[in-house]
Amino acid sequence: xxxxxxxxxxxxxxxxxxxxxxxxxxxxxxxxxxxxxxxxxxxxxxxxxxxxxxxxxxxxxxxxxxxxxxxxxxxxxxxxxxxxxxxxxxxxxxxxxxxxxxxxxxxxxxxxxxxxxxxxxxxxxxxxxxxxxxxxxxxxxxxxxxxxxxxxxxxxxxxxxxxxxxxxxxxxxxxxxxxxxxxxxxxxxxxxxxxxxxxxxxxxxxxxxxxxxxxxxxxxxxxxxxxxxxxxxxxxxxxxxxxxxxxxxxxxxxxxxxxxxxxxxxxxxxxxxxxxxxxxxxxxxxxxxxxxxxxxxxxxxxxxxxxxxxxxxxxxxxxxx
Numbered sequence: 537x538x539x540x541x542x543x544x545x546x547x548x549x550x551x552x553x554x555x556x557x558x559x560x561x562x563x564x565x566x567x568x569x570x571x572x573x574x575x576x577x578x579x580x581x582x583x584x585x586x587x588x589x590x591x592x593x594x595x596x597x598x599x600x601x602x603x604x605x606x607x608x609x610x611x612x613x614x615x616x617x618x619x620x621x622x623x624x625x626x627x628x629x630x631x632x633x634x635x636x637x638x639x640x641x642x643x644x645x646x647x648x649x650x651x652x653x654x655x656x657x658x659x660x661x662x663x664x665x666x667x668x669x670x671x672x673x674x675x676x677x678x679x680x681x682x683x684x685x686x687x688x689x690x691x692x693x694x695x696x697x698x699x700x701x702x703x704x705x706x707x708x709x710x711x712x713x714x715x716x717x718x719x720x721x722x723x724x725x726x727x728x729x730x731x732x733x734x735x736x737x738x739x740x741x742x743x744x745x746x747x748x749x750x751x752x753x754x755x756x757x758x759x760x761x762x763x764x765x766x767x768x769x770x771x772x773x774x775x776x777x778x779x780x781x782x783x784x785x786x787x788x789x790x791x792x793x794x795x796x797x798x799x800x801x802x803x804x805x806x807x808x809x810x811x812x813x814x815x816x817x818x819x820x821x822x823x824x825x826x827x828x829x830x831x832x833x834x835x836x837x838x839x840x841x842x843x844x845x846x847x848x849x850x851x852x853x854x855x856x857x
């Protein structure tokens with residue numbers, strides 16, 4: 537039995553659908569307020585709360601593998617990041633003590649930080665996160681490693697694909713004929729298509745060599761911001777106008793977005809920290825350890841992944857082009 541946390545999120549939903557379609561026994565941890573009908577057919581719901589630990593013993597009954605995807609990517613306060621990414625992971629890892637259960641903890645490239653020398657970071661790079669999101673994910677990693685020493689820690693970079701709402705905002709802008717770029721030179725990123733990430737998580741869960749190890753799961757070929765924009769525009773048949781924004785102006789936009797989030801009590805994807813991350817020249821990672829030890833290579837290049845992603849957005853009525 538596999539227990540998935542965060543199964544109603546973007547990556548989690550893809551993972552649950554993959555497991556359910558393969559006939560794997562799978563359980564999804566849900567808050568008491570969540571709706572079990574949102575789960576794919578065949579997925580067993582289990583009510584529990586990661587922050588408090590309530591319900592975890594029952595949710596873990598008969599479980600061989602836990603894939604911990606639940607986390608906070610946007611918040612109204614710094615404290616919310618640490619509650620959702622560090623405290624929740626600590627609670628889960630503590631509940632696993634004394635059990636013969638593999639924990640696959642899904643962290644983030646942000647826990648390590650951007651490249652400081654232009655070269656992709658790897659598993660031996662000293663962590664240097666600079667946002668509350670990245671720092672809280674690093675705290676979560678350390679809690680998992682301390683309380684569950686055999687945990688497998690995986691760090692995806694940008695994840696994109698059908699149902700993603702983050703990259704969608706950029707693609708929607710391109711579909712409308714506008715590309716926004718922050719001035720200051722070319723920016724480089726690693727990424728992984730969501731279906732590939734789901735396969736990588738299962739490889740980490742099943743490999744006998746993975747216990748106690750860390751891995752970056754990403755496509756081997758990084759891409760530039762302008763390449764992403766140009767590829768998406770070509771697929772949609774658009775010739776968008778490029779507007780370059782000074783970093784200071786982008787920071788001011790991030791501040792205004794934060795203030796609006798406070799007014800509406802709804803955290804948004806734009807903030808000063810997100811702008812600061814976007815201003816870093818290189819967010820790339822080296823996935824070779826995953827290839828060597830897990831036998832996992834993300835096969836979907838950006839061009840193919842964007843075709844599939846944009847086709848889903850169009851069919852779902854999210855985009856018109």
